[in-house]
Amino acid sequence: MNEDAAYPVSVRSLLPVETLDLVFESLTRSELLPVLRSNSLFHRVGARVLYRTLIDLQPAQAVDLVRTIARSDLYASYVRHVEFDWGTSVLTANFLRLLNRALRRLKFLLRLTLEFPTTDDTGGTASVLNGCTFSLRSFTTSIRCDPTLVRFLETQNDIIDLCLRGINCIETVPLPPEALPHLSHFRTVLSWPTLIANFIRDRPVESVSMPVYQQGMHSALNALLSSSKPIKRLTLMSLDAAEPISLLSEIASRLPWLEALHLVVLSAQFYVPVRLLNLCDMLLEMGYSLSLFEYLKYLTFMAPGTGSSADDEDVVVTAWHKACPTLKTIILPRGMVWALTNGKWVCWSDET
Numbered sequence: 001m002n003e004d005a006a007y008p009v010s011v012r013s014l015l016p017v018e019t020l021d022l023v024f025e026s027l028t029r030s031e032l033l034p035v036l037r038s039n040s041l042f043h044r045v046g047a048r049v050l051y052r053t054l055i056d057l058q059p060a061q062a063v064d065l066v067r068t069i070a071r072s073d074l075y076a077s078y079v080r081h082v083e084f085d086w087g088t089s090v091l092t093a094n095f096l097r098l099l100n101r102a103l104r105r106l107k108f109l110l111r112l113t114l115e116f117p118t119t120d121d122t123g124g125t126a127s128v129l130n131g132c133t134f135s136l137r138s139f140t141t142s143i144r145c146d147p148t149l150v151r152f153l154e155t156q157n158d159i160i161d162l163c164l165r166g167i168n169c170i171e172t173v174p175l176p177p178e179a180l181p182h183l184s185h186f187r188t189v190l191s192w193p194t195l196i197a198n199f200i201r202d203r204p205v206e207s208v209s210m211p212v213y214q215q216g217m218h219s220a221l222n223a224l225l226s227s228s229k230p231i232k233r234l235t236l237m238s239l240d241a242a243e244p245i246s247l248l249s250e251i252a253s254r255l256p257w258l259e260a261l262h263l264v265v266l267s268a269q270f271y272v273p274v275r276l277l278n279l280c281d282m283l284l285e286m287g288y289s290l291s292l293f294e295y296l297k298y299l300t301f302m303a304p305g306t307g308s309s310a311d312d313e314d315v316v317v318t319a320w321h322k323a324c325p326t327l328k329t330i331i332l333p334r335g336m337v338w339a340l341t342n343g344k345w346v347c348w349s350d351e352t
Helices: 017-025 029-036 040-052 059-070 073-078 093-105 125-129 147-154 193-200 217-226 244-254 273-277 279-285 310-323
Strands: 081-085 111-115 138-141 161-168 185-191 207-213 233-239 260-265 298-302 329-331 337-341 344-348
Touching (some): 017 040, 059 081, 059 093, 073 093, 125 147, 161 193, 185 193, 193 207, 207 217, 217 244, 233 244, 244 260, 244 279, 279 310, 310 329, 310 337
Parallel strands (some): 081 111, 111 138, 138 161, 161 185, 185 207, 233 260, 260 298
Antiparallel strands (some): 329 337, 337 344
């Protein structure tokens, strides 16, 4: 039976509910709100569109949303994707309990982002996930990886994409081997190698974004070898880990099957003037390690504060492609995209 048959004839639409859904999806949030006030049918269909994806919320809007969801099973049933960012807010214990009540109503949620102040050392924010029954496919959070968060992750068998943005120190809570059996994309911002290995080991992880430090660099890179599938995409943030030439060599010797590599150097050592004077030479020297990659198509090397010209980069990309013929796209410190077009490297500058 057509869904709108349950409504009085006076409020039924000449268009099928599925068509209304598509029309309402093209409206902005501000345009959709008056539609909800038109009649009961438009309200139900419009609310389903409005609450399906809830992103780009201001902290105050997010608080109002939490209050609404906490008292309405109907609206909660529509939510599939929600992003809460209170990274710069001060949250009370009462609000965290309210948030927990709202999250427990989101039984059909698929994608969730929870950002809390990273300066919060209480470790109690993970409690907002207690009792939640949704089955996520994507989860991003600044919650530290404590026992409460690990217990929650043990219940999430469908997560494919996981991002841990919290500050995670050397000590980490073991993740049971049977947890996160479908994890494919793993990202972390401030985590020690023990945590990285804990989440990658024996799971089908093919894409990783992680930091590397001088202490523990080899352990972090070795952790990438513990995935049950070859890592194809890798993003590394080098925090005083090693000179770029050495770091690239370490990566290539372990992961010659990479298809995409994004290397961001945030090292004080790299800002020494002598390194700036020889940037082009250093980039050219990295070509030897690039020859070890067999399938690399996309390469990014970013290092803020470095100086190079378009002509320098032209020489570099040509040399790199000679060393690694599979390369298709390269981004160098100037931030410009170099692409192989009709057998020639072209710089996609702002004027292109």
